Amino acid sequence: MKKSYHTLKLWTIIAIFAFCSLYIAPLASQASSFDVEAESAILVDFETGEVLFAKEADISLPPASMTKMMTEYLVLEAINNGDITWETTTEISDYAYSISANNNFSGVGLRQNVDYTVKDLYDAMVIYSDNATTIALAELIAGSEGEFVKMMNAKAEELGLRDYEFVNSTGLNNGSLGDNYPEGTDPEGENLMSARDTAKLAYHLIKDYSEVLDVSSIPNKKFEGHSMDNWNWMLPEHDSQNFKQFSYEGLDGLKTGHTDLAGYTFTGTAERDGQRLISVVMRTNSIEKRFTETAKLLDYGFNNFQSATLIEAGHQIEDESTLPVAKGKEKAVQVEAGEDLQQIIKDGEEENYSVVYEFDEDVLNEDGTIEAPFEAGTEVGKVVLTYDGEEDFGHLIDGEEVSVPLVTSDGVEKSNWFVLMLQAVGDFFVDLFESIKGLFN
Structure with missing residues (x-):
């Protein structure tokens, strides 16, 4: 039994x-x-710039109207610099008018011989992805779209984009512009950006000019009687029943795009409980898919990642936290993390992180000592976070690292002249003894 x-x-x-x-x-x-149905995609934590997911994120693809984010950046920069104001007015050129009158392009129906404010043109560009208002703004800022394209590429380099080429301000194919393609560009040229660069552009746009979200989150607005429904169907404020299935809590931007070559693209951003994420999907196969895959990306980020304090201020690495002191009343001093080190991490990944010390050579002597006197809390380097897990997608900003200051735990006073003299004499005889001993070895 x-x-x-x-x-x-x-x-x-x-x-x-x-x-x-x-x-x-x-x-x-x-x-x-985890995967998404897009040729290229990326998910980024806005606060830290950490890449939480990437799929073929460095291949250059046509971004379609996501190109307009660079135009938005340059418009907001011109306003911030005082070159133009929201009330500045401009008329519509023959080129911009021809684009507005073309039913193949999204447009609000601009008229010539009418003074339009920068604010009206900008809102139509951001909310309705209007191509003609985008061209009008480019011409206002740079004199011509060709000159504006030069500004776009220069700004891309300044912001650290790597896999890009701008050939016009709108994201249309140059071939569709006829003889109006911007001077100095390929008549059949395409705007190109990688998903990583698109996310980087969105990151800088939100970081430098957060007011962009005030407009990108508007679901509908009138333009001279024309109703502009935001192409971003994920906005929770959309009142159309057709869009309710795509509504996403906390989403307030940023830019959709579509051409035959680009497919359906979308740069989304949402904030929940103080955490903002930026997502990019490129070359999805339907207008609906770009939103469902964005929701999948954002859900993955919000549900699986959280900000954690990996080390607290005062943390020391065992057996590595003693720094020799020169000319001090103490021969050594303890070093420690000067502040808490926080990082966005995937659930269950805590043990894949560790820290190392990187001492500042400009603070220490050639022999690796710190010279007295100095106070407690003197910065001598940094505590750098390292990761040895399998899912390392890197950081959005090149060369960026997660670190906190490495500081001295205590202060050390300088020894008086007599003690220093005795130390110098002692060092002399120690060196002499070592030299003589070396002769017999």
Whole structure:
């Protein structure tokens, strides 16, 4: 009877294990194989710039109207610099008018010989992705779209974009512009950006000019009687029942895009509980898919990542936290993290992070000592976060690292002249002894 009981218990354990394996293992596999239906995609934490997910994020693809984010940046920069104001007016050129009159392009129906304010043109560009108002703004700022394209490429380099080419201000194919393609560009040229560069542009746009979100979050606005429905169907404020299925809590931008070559693209951004994420999907196969895949990306970020304090102020690396002191009343001083180190991390990944010290060579002597006197809290380097897990997608900003200051735990006073003299004499004889000993080795 006792033997039967143990046999039954063993088979029960085996059955439970097998049952758990069926349900737990697939979930773990699914979590590690997250994917989106887009040729290229990226997800970024705005606060830290950490890339949380990337799929073919460095290949250059046509961004379509996501190109307009660079135009938005330059318009906001011109306003911030005082070159133009929201009330500045301009008329519509023959080129911009021809684009507005073309039913193949999204437009509000601009008229000539009418003074339009920068504010009206900008709102139409951001909300309705209007191509003609985009061209009008480019011409106002640079004199011609060709000159504006030069500004776009120069700004891209300044912002650290790597895989890009701007050939016009709108994201249209140059071939569709006829003889109006911007001077100095390829008549058949295409704007190009990688998903990483698109996210980087969105990051700088929000970081430098957060007011862009005040307009990109507007679901509908009138323009001379023309109703402009925002092409971003994920805005929670959209009152159309057709868009309700795509509504996403906290989403307030940023830019859609579509051409035959680009497919359907979208740069989205949403904020929940103080955390903002930026997502990019490129070359999805339908207008709906760009929103469902964006929702999938954002859900993945909000549900699986959180900000964590990995080390606290005062943290020390065992056996590495003593720094020699020169000319001080103490021969050594302890060093420690000067502040808390926080990072956005994936759930369950805490143990894949560690820290290392990087000492500042400009603060230390050639022999690696710090010279007294100095106060407690003197910065001597930095505590740098390292990651040795499998999903390292890097940082959005080149060369950026997660670190906090490395500081001295205490202050050390300088020794008086007599003690320093004795130390110098002692050092002299130690060096002399070592030299003589070397002769007999």
